Amino acid sequence: MxxxxxxxxxxxxxxxxxxxxxxxxxxxxxxxxxxxxxxxxxxxxxxxxxxxxxxxxxxxxxxxxxxxxxxxxxxxxxxxxxxxxxxxxxxxxxxxxxxxxxxxxxxxxxxxxxxxxxxxxxxxxxxxxxxxxxxxxxxxxxxxxxARDLPFAPADGERIWTYRKAMTPTEMPEKLLVIGSGAIGIEFASFYNDMGADVTVVEMLDRVVPVEDHEVSAFLEKSLTKQGMTIMTGAGVEDLKAARSGVKAKIKDKSGKVAEHDFTHAIVAIGIxxxxxxxxxxxxxxxxxxxxxxxxxxxxxxxxxxxxxxxxxxxxxxxxxxxxxxxxxxxxxxxLGNKDVHPHALDRNNIPGCTYCHPQVASVGMTEAAAKEAGYDLKVGNFPFIGNGKAIALGEAEGFIKTVFDAKTGELLGAHMVGAEVTELIQGYTVGKQLETTEAELMQTVFPHPTLSEMMHESVLGAYGQALHI
Missing domain, CATH: 3.50.50.60 (FAD/NAD(P)-binding domain)
Known part of the structure; x- marks a missing residue:
């Protein structure tokens, strides 16, 4: 047919x-x-x-x-x-x-x-x-x-998992190795840690969630460590072997030392x-x-x-x-002849990213480092959750919101968040970027109280030395 x-x-x-x-x-x-x-x-x-x-x-x-x-x-x-x-x-x-x-x-x-x-x-x-x-x-x-497999240790669905098996486990890992600290790796690490597993995260680069702003990465690593995870950055898995009883991994740490570690299960999250x-x-x-x-x-x-x-x-x-x-x-x-549609080219710099670990991570636009590398003179604001009444009332006073502006024009170049419900907050900055908002419009915007969104306003004010609650 x-x-x-x-x-x-x-x-x-x-x-x-x-x-x-x-x-x-x-x-x-x-x-x-x-x-x-x-x-x-x-x-x-x-x-x-x-x-x-x-x-x-x-x-x-x-x-x-x-x-x-x-x-x-x-x-x-x-x-x-x-x-x-x-x-x-x-x-x-x-x-x-x-x-x-x-x-x-x-x-x-x-x-x-x-x-x-x-x-x-x-x-x-x-x-x-x-x-x-x-x-x-x-x-x-x-x-x-x-999901990409490790070339020397393809996922077997029993002891070495990709995201698919990690979503439908038949048993709870006692000691879990997560290879890769991008969004997928960190989310599974966060879930299994909350569920009671002993979690170790190995990241080849020098920080977790490496696509995020360096301050967000540092804060998240500190928070995950405080929750009981072992975080190994600048490290690599040299060998991974599965047996009926568990997984043996040879891991090279940031100093170059290779040691063998035992785990019950491993999740491979090294990209797609x-x-x-x-x-x-x-x-x-x-x-x-x-x-x-x-x-x-x-x-x-x-x-x-x-x-x-x-x-x-x-x-x-x-x-x-x-x-x-x-x-x-x-x-x-x-x-095909439709004169009523007017498609717009995709601006990849206005695509937000969200990671749903605990605490959450969200961002849009350029990191501070990327903006500096691009040659911008910057105004940067950073406001902590501890300065927000709603965050304290929620019992979620850890985190911060960071905004990055072009000092010459006031253009919002990027926004970066870590803390409770930031994946719901980031869209405010994404709309702002799409509308080519400057600091002036954001400063004059009325944010409702008491909300976590007030921190967005305070971060903008902070970039220009006008923060009110810190």
Whole structure:
């Protein structure tokens, strides 16, 4: 059977399914091809289910520290790992069903199976219906990425885990090694630490969450160490061997000394690998380390072939993929004659990043170091959580908010936060950057009291020597 569409989207993650919905909204006959679960990795095995796990760990942490809030908890407090995982999987299933509903609502045809490009605007799908030949005026590749393995110790699902197994453990690790301290590694380290595991984090670079501002990294490492984690920066795992009883790791520390350590389990979180092999891209797109090279709207070098999300250059974030999906959909509609859409090129400097460990980390724009390296004269404000009434009332008085401005123009160059609920606060600065806000507008903005958001105002004031509560 041969079927023709205006747009076919290959992959249904947060980039793919959003792109399909926007195409359908714009009146385009749209299909989506998915080999596994609608919603992709993020919804089924990434962003959402991990936040469910982290929430359970957070609640357990509060229960264990109830006395700090004047409360007494009767009986022993313990985690039911099976129930925690079941809740997480239930939430993923609910959202998967939600995406299925959205496909039907928007009249998007779903083809389940492995999709392979046979040209820029044609592909075959091998699935339950056999082999289907599909064609379209435009094709969007949104195949995402997967966890990278250690070359000398591939994940076995028993003792050496990637994120997928770490989300559905059948037993609680007693002594856990986490290799890599990016968002995925630190989030799992935080969850398992809250759940009672003895956690060691090994990071090759000189600080944890190395893409963040150096002050945020330093604060987070201090906080995680205080919570009982062992943090090894400037270190590397030289060898990793799994046995029935556990894992043996040879770790070189920052001094160059190599020592063998025993763990019950290990999580490998050393980055991602794009899902771009064996799907027919070899002659259709320019590639760099497996990532599809695109213009700011998602176009590849082949007319009619587009790409978005984690199979393209970073940052590799779900919200970046979704935004790219909308941009590509609108650019396609414009090419097909729609004069009412006006797509805007993606500004990667305005994409916020969030890490949901305890304490949370969030940022947007340039770090202080990057801004200095770029040649800016800076005004930098830094306001601590301990100076905020709401933070003290919440019992969450650890953390800070940092803002970085161009001293000459007042342009907001970046914002960096660590502390309670900062992943909800960062969007205020992201909107500000998108609107090209200067310090003057932020200073004149009225922030509600008592809220954590007041610290954003104080940080801006602090950059110009006007902070009120410190």
């Amino acid at each position: 041969s079927t023709s569409y205006d747009v076919i989207v290959l992959g249904s993650g947060p980039g793919g399914y959003v792109a399909a919905i926007r195409c359908a909204q714009l009146g385009l006959k749209t299909a989506i091809v998915e080999r596994e679960n609608l919603g992709g990795i993020c919804l089924n095995w990434g962003c959402i289910p991990t936040k469910a796990l982290l929430r359970s760990g957070e609640v357990l942490h509060y229960m264990q520290n109830a006395k700090d809030y004047g409360l007494k908890v009767a009986g022993e407090i313990e985690a039911d790992l099976e129930a925690v995982v079941k809740r997480s999987r239930g939430i993923a299933k609910q959202l998967n069903q939600g995406v299925t509903h959205l496909m039907k609502k928007n009249k998007i045809t779903v083809h389940l199976g492995e999709g392979t490009l046979t040209g820029p605007t044609a592909l075959t799908v091998k699935g339950e219906k056999g082999e289907e030949k599909l064609s379209a005026k435009h094709v969007i590749v949104a195949t995402g990425a997967r 690998q794009p899902n771009t092999e064996n799907i027919g891209l070899e002659k259709l797109a320019d590639m760099d380390r497996g990532f599809i090279q695109i213009d700011p709207y998602g176009r590849t070098k082949s007319k009619g072939l587009w790409a978005i999300g984690d199979c393209t250059p970073g940052p590799w974030l779900a919200h970046k993929a979704s935004h790219e999906g909308v941009t590509a959909a609108e650019a396609i509609a414009q090419e």
